[in-house]
Amino acid sequence: MTESSVVMERIRQCLQAELNPSLMELSDDSARHAGHRQQATHGGGHFCLIIASEQFLGQGKAACHRMVYRALGLMFSEEIHALSINIVEH
Numbered sequence: 064m065t066e067s068s069v070v071m072e073r074i075r076q077c078l079q080a081e082l083n084p085s086l087m088e089l090s091d092d093s094a095r096h097a098g099h100r101q102q103a104t105h106g107g108g109h110f111c112l113i114i115a116s117e118q119f120l121g122q123g124k125a126a127c128h129r130m131v132y133r134a135l136g137l138m139f140s141e142e143i144h145a146l147s148i149n150i151v152e153h
Contacts, residue, residue, distance in 0.1 A: 081134035086115035086153040109145040115153030
């Protein structure tokens, strides 16, 4: 199992535990950022997330993003450098 796949599994587990999503699609976008100065100095992967959860109902996009950030917590300090989030109704 690659480091990226381990991180992706941890992301899935955290989001499942906190948000119980009805839809979750996660992809590793790190290869598109290889060689960028920030990638070399900050580490962590670049990921894209498409997610739907009943907890998002009635919430604005910013509130939904905050819920995702809270669910992932400390992963942003070392394992996640960037996360593109697409909140969808499902």
